[in-house]
Amino acid sequence: MASDSSNRGFGTHAIHAGQQPDPSTGAVMTPIYQSSTYAQSAPGEHQGYEYSRVSNPTRTALEGNLAALEGAEHGIAFASGVAGIDAIMKGLRPGDHVISTNDLYGGSFRLFTKVFEPFGINFSFVDMTDLDQIEAAITDDTAMIWAETPTNPLMRIIDIRAVCELANAHDIDVAVDNTFATPYLQQPLDLGADLVLHSATKYLGGHSDIILGAVCTSRDDWAEKLRFQVKSAGASPGPMDCFLALRGTKTLHVRMDRHCDNARALALFLDEHPKVGRVRYPGLESHPGHDIAAEQMSDFGGMIAFSLTDDRIEAAKTVLSNTDVFLLAESLGGVESLIEHPASMTHASIPPEERAKIGLTDSLIRLSVGIEDITDLRSDLEQALDRI
Template sequence: MASTSHSNPPGDSEDAPSGFGTRAVHAGQQPDPATGAVMTPIYQTSTYAQEAPGEHKGHEYSRVSNPTRSALEGNLAALEKADHGIAFSSGVAGIDAIMKSLRPGDHVVATDDLYGGTHRLLRQVFEPLNIETTFVDMGDPKAVEASFTDDTALLWVETPTNPLMRIVDIEALSERAHAHGITVAVDNTFATPYLQQPLLHGADLVLHSATKYLGGHSDLILGAVCTDSDEWAERLRFQVKSTGASPGPMDCFLTLRGTKTLHLRMEQHCANARRLAQMLNARSEVGRVRYPGLPSHPGHSLAQKQMSDYGGMISFELADDDMEKALAILDATDVFTLAESLGGVESLIEHPASMTHASIPAEERRKIGLTDSLIRLSVGVESFDDLRDDLDHALSQV
C-alpha cells in the first residue's frame, strides 16, 4: 500500500501480515520514534514547527493532517485492503465530501432503503444545488441500470440496508455501473471490514461511520472513506483541507483503540444476533424478522456469498403492525437501551419511523416497507441469556 504523510505511515508494505486480527492491532502504527510508546500518541497540536518555509516533517497544520489521524487512516485502509484511507469528522461528513466532488447537473442513484441522515443530505442539501438523486430498490440490478442517465455520476449503495436489512449485490451493480462510467460507493457501516470488503467486490469507495462498530464504544464521532483510487483520495483530502471536515486527534486515538478489538467484538455481536433472530422468529407477537442470517431472508444466499457473517443488526415488525405496541416494547426493555446509533458494545433498541428515519417523509417510508411498528436492534456483546430474557419480557407486555 502507498505511504504518504496523509495515509499509511512508513512500514505498511505489501508484505505486511495478512491476518485480519494482526492488521487490526498493528496496521498503520509504529512504536513512537521519540519515546518508544507502543500505543499511538494523541498529537494534541494544531500546528508544527518548520525547519524553513515549506520544509516540515510531513505535517504542517492539523486541519490538513495529524500523526494520530495518519495512523488511523493507515489502519482503516489496511482493514479494507485499500490503498488510501481518509478520516472525517463524522460519517455524514464523509458522504458530504464525496457529494461535493460532484458538480451541478450530476445525477446520483441511491438505494431507497438507507440511513435517514444520508437521505436528508441528498434530498435537502444537494438537490437544491442541482445534484439530483433517484432512489431505487437495488434488489434488481437490471432495474438499477434502467435508472441510469447520461448524467449519472455516482451509485450509492448500502448493504445490509438501514433499517430493512436488505442485501445488495455489490459485484453485479459495480459491473453495470462501471460499464456506464459511474463511480460506486458502498456504505459498509453495518457490516464493517471484518464481515465485508466492498472494494474486493468491485466498489470504488467505501464509507464508514466509524462512530459505530469501528469505534465500538459509543464515545466518539468519526467517519472514513477508503479507496484504491489515487484521484478520489486526492479529491477527498482536498475536501478535508478546504472545508475543515477533519476529526480531532482524541477521536482518532479512540477509533484506533476500537479497531484493535473489532474482530473480537464482531464475533460476539454476530453470535448474539443470530440467536436473538431465531428467538424472535418463533414469537407469535412478531410478524417479520429482518436478519440476513435467517434462511428465510430473501438475501440470505447473497449474504453468504459476499459476507463472512451476518452482523449484529436486526429489524422486526409486529404481527399486527401496531405502532403503540411497538413503542410499549421499547419502553419495557432494561438491558436494551432506547437510543439512536448502533455498533457499541451495549445493546440498543430504537423506532426508526420516529427516530433515525423520521426525516424521511411518511409516504416514502411506507412505499419502501418501513412500517410504523418496525423496531431496530443493535445487538451488543452482553450475555445472550440476559438479552433474550429482556426481549422476552418486553414482548410479553403486548
Template sequence: MSDESHENGGDEDHRIETRAVHAGQEPDAETGALMTPIYANSTYVQDGPGDHRGYEYSRTGNPTRTDLEANLASLEGGEYGRAFSSGMGSINAVVNLLESGDHVVTGDDVYGGTHRLFTQVYDQYDVEFSFVDMTDADAVADAMREETELVWMETPTNPLMQVVDVAAVSQVAHEGGALCAVDNTFATPYLQRPLEHGADIVSHSLTKYLGGHSDVVGGALVTDSEDLDERLGFYQNAVGATPGPFGCFLVLRGTKTLPVRMDRHCENARTLATWLEDHPKVDAVYYPGLDSHPQHDVAARQMDDFGGMLSFELDGTLEEASALVSNTEVFTLAESLGGVESLIEQPAAMTHAAVPSEEREAAGLDDGLIRVSVGVEHVEDLRTDLAQAIETATN
C-alpha cells in the same frame, strides 16, 4: 512519520485480526511508546518557509489521524484512507465530487441522515437523486442516465437489512461510467470488503462498530485509486470536516478489538433472530443470516458473517411497538448502533424521521418496525429482556 503514510503500510500479507491490532502503527521511535500518541497540536514548527516535516496544520494532517487512516485502509484492503469528523462528513466528501446537473442512483432504504443530505442539501444545487430498490440490479440499470456520476449503496441497508450484490451493482455503475460507493458501516471490514467486489469508495461511520464503545463520533473513506484519494483529500482539507486527535485515538483503540467484538455481535444477533422468527407475536424478522431472508445467498457469498443488526415487526399496533421499545431493561432506547451495549429504537420516530412517511411506506419501512443493535452482553439476558418487553407491550 510523514503525511504520506495514508497507504496501508505493506502489511497486506497479515490476516485481518493481526492488521486490526498493528496496521499503520509503529512504536514511537523516540520514546518507545507502544500506542500511537495523541498529537494535540494545531500547528507544527517549520525548518524554513514552506519547509515542514510532513505536517503543517492539523486540519490538513495530524500524526494520530495518519495512523488511523492507514489502519482503516488496511482493514478494508485499500491503499488510501481518509478520516472525517462524522460519517455524514465522509458521505458529504463523496458528494463533493459531483457537479451541478449530475445524477445519483441510490437505495430506497438508506439511513435517514443520508436521505436528508441528498434531498435537502444537494438537491438545491441541481444534483438529482433516484431512489430505487438496489437489491434488483436491473432496477439500478434502468435508473442510470447519461448524467449519472455516482451509484451510492448501503449493504446491509438501514433499517430493513436488505443485502445488495456489490459486484453486480458495481458492474452496472461502471458500465454507465459512474463511480460506485458503498456504506459498509453495518458490516464493517471484518465481515465485508466492498473494494474486493468492485466498489470504488467505501464509507464508514466510525461512530459505530469501528469505534465500538459509543464514545466517539467519526467517519472514513477508503479507496484504491490515488486520483480519487487526492480529490477526496482536497475536500477533506478544504471543507474541514476532520476529526481531532482524541477521537482518532479512541477509534484506533476500537479497531484493535473489532474482530473479537464482531464475533460476539454476530453470535448474539443470530441467536436472537432465530428466536424472534419463531415467536408467535412477531410478524417478521429482517436478518441476513436467516435462511428466510430474501438475499441470504448474496449475503453468504459476499460477507464472512451476518452482523449484529436486525429489525423486526410485531404482529400488533404502532402503539404496541412503541411500548416495546420503551419497556426494555437491558436494551437501551437510543439512536446509533455498534457499541458493546445493546440498543433498541423505532426508526420511523427516531433515526428515519427525516424521511417523508410516504417514502418510508413505499420502501417497506412501517411505523411499527423495531431496529435492534445487538451488543456483547450474555445472549440469555438479552432474550429474557426482549421476551418481557414483548409480553408487556402486547398484553
C-alpha cells in the same frame, strides 16, 4: 529482511497496521498529538505536518489502519460519517445524477435531498436488490451509484459485485456504505466498488464514545478530491477521537464475532415468537438476500429489524419502553445493546409516504445487538414482548 505485512491476517492488521512505536519514547500506543500547528525548520520545510486541519500524526495512523482493513490504498478520516458522504458528493458537479438505494440511513437521505439537490445534483431512489431497476434509472448524467448493504433499517442485501459490473459497463463510480457490515465481514473494494464509507462512530469505534467517519479507496483521483475537501472544508476529526477509534479497531474482529453470535441467536428467537411478525436478519435462510449475503459477507452482522403482529405504533412503543438491558437510543455498533424506532427516530427525516413505499412500518423495531450475555438479551426482549 522484514516480513511482507500485506500478507498478514485481519486481526494482525487491526492491531498493528498504520502504527509504529513512537520513535521519541518507544510508546506502543500511538500518542494523542494534541497540537494545532507544527514547527518548521525553514518556510515550507517540516516533518510532514504543518496544520492539524490538514493532517495530524494520530489521524495518519488511523487512516493507515483503516485503509489496511479495507484493502485500500488510501484512508481519509472525517469528523463524522455524514461529513464523509458530504465530501464524496462534493466530488460531483451540478447536473450529475446519483442512483441510491431507496432504503438507507435517514441522514444520508436528508443530505442528498435537502443539501445537494438544491445545488443541482439529481438523485433517484430505487430498490437496488433489483438490478433491472438500477439499469432503468441510469441516464447519460449518472455519475455514481450509492449503495448500503445491509440496508438501514430494512436489512436488504444488495449484490455489490453485480452492481459494480453494471456500473463499470456505463463508466459509473460505485460508493458503498459499509457501516453495518464493517471491513471484517465485507470488503466492497474487492467486489469492485470505488469508494467505501464508514460511520466509524459505530462498529469501528465500538464503544459509543466518538463521532467519526472514514472513506477508503484505491483510486488516487478520489483520494486527492477527498483530502482537498478535508483541507478546504475543514471536516477533520480531532486527535482524541482518532486515538479512540484506533483503540476500537484493535478489537473489531473479536467484538464482531460476538455481535454476530448474539444477533443470530436473537433472530432465531424472534422468528419463532408469536407476537413478532417479520424478522429481517440476513443470517436467516428465509431472508430474501440470504444467499447473496452468504456469498459476499463472512458473517451476517449484529443488526436486526423486526415488525410486530400488532402493527400499531402503540404496540411498538410498549416494547421500546420496557426493555432493561436493551437501551432505547439512536446509533448502533457499540458493545452495549440498543433498541430504537426508525419511523420516529433515525429515519424520521424520511417523509411518511416514502417510508410506506419501502415497507418501513410504524411497528418496525431495530436492534443493535451488543456483546452482553445472550441469555440476558433474550430474557429482556421476551419480557418486553409479553407486555403487549
